[in-house]
Amino acid sequence: DVVMTQSPDSLAVSLGERATINCKSSQSVSHSSNNVNYLAWYQQKPGQPPKLLIFWASTRESGVPDRFSGSGSGTDFTLTISNLQAEDVAVYYCQQYYYNLWTFGQGTKVEIK
Amino acid sequence: QVQLVESGGRLVRPGGSLRLSCEASGFMFRDHYMSWVRQAPGKGLEWIAYIRGSGDNTHYADSVRGRFTISRDNTKKSLFLQMNSLRAEDTAVYYCARVSILAAGPMDVWGKGTTVTVSS
Numbered sequence: 001d002v003v004m005t006q007s008p009d010s011l012a013v014s015l016g017e018r019a020t021i022n023c024k025s026s027q028s029v030s031h032s033s034n035n036v037n038y039l040a041w042y043q044q045k046p047g048q049p050p051k052l053l054i055f056w057a058s059t060r061e062s063g064v065p066d067r068f069s070g071s072g073s074g075t076d077f078t079l080t081i082s083n084l085q086a087e088d089v090a091v092y093y094c095q096q097y098y099y100n101l102w103t104f105g106q107g108t109k110v111e112i113k
Numbered sequence: 114q115v116q117l118v119e120s121g122g123r124l125v126r127p128g129g130s131l132r133l134s135c136e137a138s139g140f141m142f143r144d145h146y147m148s149w150v151r152q153a154p155g156k157g158l159e160w161i162a163y164i165r166g167s168g169d170n171t172h173y174a175d176s177v178r179g180r181f182t183i184s185r186d187n188t189k190k191s192l193f194l195q196m197n198s199l200r201a202e203d204t205a206v207y208y209c210a211r212v213s214i215l216a217a218g219p220m221d222v223w224g225k226g227t228t229v230t231v232s233s
């Protein structure tokens with residue numbers, strides 16, 4: 001199975017600052033013919049189900065604030081939260097869907113410093 | 114509105130069986146792949162199975178293959194997870210999730226989850 005490894009496991013960021021979360025896959029999740037990246041990001045707040053933020057590595061889901069952005073290709077991806085707000089406190093997960101067996105990263109907890 | 118509601122979670126003995134259900138509303142159920150994802154207490158998300166809209170193609174995580182079966186009834190807009198030979202490590206909240214029609218993989222609608230506890 002493809003292993004997704006996120007870093008760091010947790011981070012504390014001041015309000016209004018930037019949070020950066022990394023996700024590395026053990027195999028490429030990019031389609032060689034068109035460079036499309038089969039990578040999604042989710043946000044999960046305590047007591048709630050996950051919420052899809054980004055797919056195709058950089059496409060924001062409808063309604064997601066533009067302070068959330070995704071980048072990367074191949075095996076290395078990044079979720080950036082610019083201008084961190086109090087409501088962004090959550091655990092963030094990456095997920096690959098390139099292979100038939102989908103896998104999530106272990107999660108990154110974002111807190112306010 | 115678009116909604117997924119899971120049911121069927123309960124306390125079950127190791128080695129036992131359980132069938133989870135997920136009732137969908139507010140969208141064309143048959144057009145979407147559907148998936149089950151679980152979350153053990155205090156742990157991260159674990160994808161466990163998905164099924165194509167027609168029901169003729171399924172995939173499972175290694176941890177549940179051969180024990181769990183995902184199925185659907187498009188006439189009833191329902192998704193199911195038959196769980197056999199349950200183990201303590203299957204204890205988790207089980208989420209039903211709709212797979213985005215824009216990209217067969219990201220899950221864009223989630224239920225609130227149903228709790229399965231495997232214990233003697």
